[in-house]
Amino acid sequence: MSCLSACSRLLLALSLFVFWPVVLLGQSSAPAASPSQAGLRVFDPTLVDKSIDPCENFYRYSCNGWFQHNPLPPDQISYGRFTELQELNRQHLKQILEQAAVASPTRTTNEQKIGDEYASCMDTAAIDKAGLAPLQPELDRIAALRSAAELPALVGHLHSIGVNVFFDMSSDQDLANANNVISSYGAGGLGLPERDYYTRTDAKSVEQRAQYVDHVHRILVLAGETDAQAKKDAETLLAIETRLAKASLTVTELRDPQNINHPTDVASFAKELMHFPLPAYVAAVHAPAVGKMNDSEPKFFVEFNALVADTLLDQIRAYLRWHLLHAYAGTSMPAAFEYETWRFYQHELNGAEKQQERWKLCTNRVDREMGEALGQVYVEKYFPPSAKQHALEMTVAIEQAMNKDIDRLDWMSPGTKVKAKEKLRAVMNKVGYPDKWRDYSKLAIVRGDALGNQERVRQFNFARDLAKIGKPVDKNEWMMSPPTVNAYYEPQQNNVNFPAGYFQPPFFSDREDDAANFGDMGSTIGHELTHGFDDEGRQFDKEGNLTDWWTKDDEQKFNERAQCMVKQYDAIEAVPGVHLNGKLTLGENLADLGGLWLAWIAWQERAETAHLDMNAKTDGYTPDQRFWIAYAQQWCTQTRPEQLRTQAETDPHAPDEYRTNTVLQDLPVFAKSFSCKKTDKMVSATPCRVW
Numbered sequence: 001m002s003c004l005s006a007c008s009r010l011l012l013a014l015s016l017f018v019f020w021p022v023v024l025l026g027q028s029s030a031p032a033a034s035p036s037q038a039g040l041r042v043f044d045p046t047l048v049d050k051s052i053d054p055c056e057n058f059y060r061y062s063c064n065g066w067f068q069h070n071p072l073p074p075d076q077i078s079y080g081r082f083t084e085l086q087e088l089n090r091q092h093l094k095q096i097l098e099q100a101a102v103a104s105p106t107r108t109t110n111e112q113k114i115g116d117e118y119a120s121c122m123d124t125a126a127i128d129k130a131g132l133a134p135l136q137p138e139l140d141r142i143a144a145l146r147s148a149a150e151l152p153a154l155v156g157h158l159h160s161i162g163v164n165v166f167f168d169m170s171s172d173q174d175l176a177n178a179n180n181v182i183s184s185y186g187a188g189g190l191g192l193p194e195r196d197y198y199t200r201t202d203a204k205s206v207e208q209r210a211q212y213v214d215h216v217h218r219i220l221v222l223a224g225e226t227d228a229q230a231k232k233d234a235e236t237l238l239a240i241e242t243r244l245a246k247a248s249l250t251v252t253e254l255r256d257p258q259n260i261n262h263p264t265d266v267a268s269f270a271k272e273l274m275h276f277p278l279p280a281y282v283a284a285v286h287a288p289a290v291g292k293m294n295d296s297e298p299k300f301f302v303e304f305n306a307l308v309a310d311t312l313l314d315q316i317r318a319y320l321r322w323h324l325l326h327a328y329a330g331t332s333m334p335a336a337f338e339y340e341t342w343r344f345y346q347h348e349l350n351g352a353e354k355q356q357e358r359w360k361l362c363t364n365r366v367d368r369e370m371g372e373a374l375g376q377v378y379v380e381k382y383f384p385p386s387a388k389q390h391a392l393e394m395t396v397a398i399e400q401a402m403n404k405d406i407d408r409l410d411w412m413s414p415g416t417k418v419k420a421k422e423k424l425r426a427v428m429n430k431v432g433y434p435d436k437w438r439d440y441s442k443l444a445i446v447r448g449d450a451l452g453n454q455e456r457v458r459q460f461n462f463a464r465d466l467a468k469i470g471k472p473v474d475k476n477e478w479m480m481s482p483p484t485v486n487a488y489y490e491p492q493q494n495n496v497n498f499p500a501g502y503f504q505p506p507f508f509s510d511r512e513d514d515a516a517n518f519g520d521m522g523s524t525i526g527h528e529l530t531h532g533f534d535d536e537g538r539q540f541d542k543e544g545n546l547t548d549w550w551t552k553d554d555e556q557k558f559n560e561r562a563q564c565m566v567k568q569y570d571a572i573e574a575v576p577g578v579h580l581n582g583k584l585t586l587g588e589n590l591a592d593l594g595g596l597w598l599a600w601i602a603w604q605e606r607a608e609t610a611h612l613d614m615n616a617k618t619d620g621y622t623p624d625q626r627f628w629i630a631y632a633q634q635w636c637t638q639t640r641p642e643q644l645r646t647q648a649e650t651d652p653h654a655p656d657e658y659r660t661n662t663v664l665q666d667l668p669v670f671a672k673s674f675s676c677k678k679t680d681k682m683v684s685a686t687p688c689r690v691w
Contacts, residue, residue: 002415040084040505041042043516043630045619055676055683059143059660062632072638074353074667077346080637080656081506085485085639089378089501093363096377110373113440114366114448117457121331121362127450128334132223134451135328139223142320148308151316152277152444156284158320162458163327165189165320166244166304169285171468172294173492175261178544181468183266185395187248187300190218191239191326193349194650196202198238202577204645208349211236215344219325233318240311240319247303251650252584257539257546260296269295272302275309287466313552331361340395351642369457371481372438375500378483379433383500391431391503394445394517394602395496398525399424401602407690411557419541419549423532426542428475428495432503433482489531492544496528507634514610515623518603521617526602530691534590535562535673564688565589568666572658574648580658581648592663596631600669603627624673632660 051066072079100107100115101122107115120126132139138161145154158165165188172184192198192212197205213234220230232266253259267290270278274482282289295301308316329337339355346352349622367374373388376435399584406420443460445453468474475493480486483501490497502508508521530665531537541547550558569589573579582589607614607623621629635656639647664670665684 040088042506042509042512042520042633043619043626044506044633045621047633047636048629053680054674055671055680056472057661058628058632058664058670058674058682059635059657062660063636065334066633067583067634067638070636070638072640075356077643078637078639080635080639082485083639084506085501085504089483089485090360090363092216092240092382092465093367093374093378093565094359095383096374097314097363100377110370110376110440112379113443113445114374116454117369117445118362118366120446120448120450120453121365122358123448123450124335124358127332130451132336133639134449135324141320142317142324143553145313145317145320148275148313149277150278151308152279152281153284153401154320156281158324160285160459160462161321161327161455162567163323164398165323167301169281171465173290173473173544174258174263175492175546178492179473181473182291183287183469184296185269185293185301186260186296187244189323190248190321190536191237192241192245193646194251195245195248196250196649198242200649202582205620209238211344211348215348216322216338218340219329219337220322222340223321223325224658233322235509236318237313237322240307241316243303243307244300245387247297247300248298249300251652252581255536255584255652256586257536260294261546262295262298264293264295266293269293269301273305273307278290285466286463288469291470292449300546327452328454331358331365332454347508349642352645365454366482367481369454369461370440370443371483372434372478373440375482376437377432379500383432383482383503386498386510387503388432391498391508391521393576394508394522395429395498395525395603396599397606398522398529399427399429401598401605402526402529403691405598409691411554413551413554416550416554416584420533423494423542423549424529426494426660427529427532428493430476430478430495430497432498432500433476435476458587479561482506487528489528489542490544491532491538494532494540494542495543496525496529496532498525513618513623513626514603514606515626518599519627522599522602522633523592523596523631523634524620526598527591528595529598530591530594531587533691534587536587558690561688561690562586562590564686565593565690568662568684568688569654569658572662574655578645578648580654585654588659589662590690592654592659593666593689597667597691598665599631600627601617624669624674628664628670628673632664635660 015435044066047065049061050060052061052064056059066081068454070079070084076083097114097118100111102115113531138419141157145151154542155165159169159553168184168186170184170189174180174182185568187195190198192208197208216234216237217227217230220233221227225233249259266278266288279289324348325337326341329341331338342352342355346355361510402424403421406417406424409417412420442459444456473493475495478497478498478499479488479490480497482499484499487496487498487502489495502524505512506520507524508517532540538550539546539548540548566586568582569580569585571579612623616622618626637654637656644655647653653659661682665682666687666689668683668687670676671680671683674682676684
């Protein structure tokens, strides 16, 4: 998913979980065995630890067996059930790519592109031999910058090849008219994960900034700078990025769409950037020079304008040079650059102990670059029409449960309920893959040119994105590739999206009962649906427009109930000294709780229709117990302390243990299933509830 616009920032927060790059994802250095389809189950009784009281810690009760059999691999910062399926899917993609990489006159055009891109990425000998030569034209372009007047065209070019300097520019849906696509300008230009890494004053944050400066210094030395110059440029970079960061919205502020809704027009915006001639930038990226746009962070652009005016040109060149190297220092550049990038971002920031195997990195790269070309082959092999039909049937069942649940709400007025149901009926369900596949015919992939391929892919995707401006929104477009193990709700399009790669064990299986499937995949479907009515999603109407369709009284009641969850998660200490941010995680927490409740309602109705004996036991558990255990087991995850810290500080999702225990503590029906007492830890004395 792109993070370039206000829309995509919302989308990131409304996915089931944020994708940290897989190379980022403890106790053991032994690698976990590669999962097999046959070995993955939605409900697995062998993972349950009966020595744990389910009313004291249900997460450990449900997952301890999984922890014992799945030590954290050294190349991951976290490893869980999602990673198991990601690894299995990646094995499938590897087979597809290795076959496509064999030159053959029978290869399709897409097979040639994905196969040659994979082969180029895997050819580390050629990449090492080429050194910095493939990037030299871009380095020379930066070195040739001689005046501030030349900066906009240069920034535009760098943006077009995927270099994140100064700010972000992309297409976006008009927040006031969701059918239209406009230009969107927002904050950007940072090398650390998010803005508060530059502003926090605790000892760990100070240490991380020092490590970042050291990392930048090392990369610049690898690129040929002297030690003294590299140290100076690294300090300059931190100073520039700190200015940009302090002018940017926080991750919590970005969650409120009202904070990023500042409509204007391109001409008016250009007048505000007195020291950065916007027409030259617009011409360089081939974006509209006139028309409506969104300035998502006006305060940021005031500071950016000042920064351009008072920053020495050699400092700007140093900043641009670093970001160019940073943008390509992964699978396109020699091993020393790749290792140094891994050392800082994965090892120092997140605790990974080992780099991932090359084929995994290259598989991820092709999926990220040409996901629908690769996904089309994947779907043909691994996602039969019957799987799509079952997924749609479950989605409809969850929507019907929500329709009934709205009627039961005692805090919402009849008028608002009518509008809520209108929005629910308008939800578009997208399952598996696009109805129309993306056209890559204009993208040139040259075997043996790893860096050139990456540059052309980025140019292709950037141009494709900007070409949307001024056109109607394509609601059939997907933001995730078909093999992705994730899901998302798009608030401005009012649709739920479930890629094909997700509808497999350990999350869904035709071989298992409804209790397991609804507890697991059903809760995910409910999660995404509830996002349409969480603290962000509820601000959009059935058409996806940012508009208030609530009565003031209903809004107040919603906020009061939501505040209960803010306080609940604020109290959780993820790692010593770092608490969760209840406002940052509010939308995901609402979706977790609401989604599980909807899945429970839908499954209860399914069980009643089937005249299911609720006292009969399978594998030693009643149907309702299997429902709750299946829910918990989807979250079984080993996570490094460093990653837990990063997650607590930056991620809108709570760590998986709390996505289990804290959610279940708020549901009396769970306590009843395991005969928990009011004084037990898994029973909240003051349960929170919105949907």
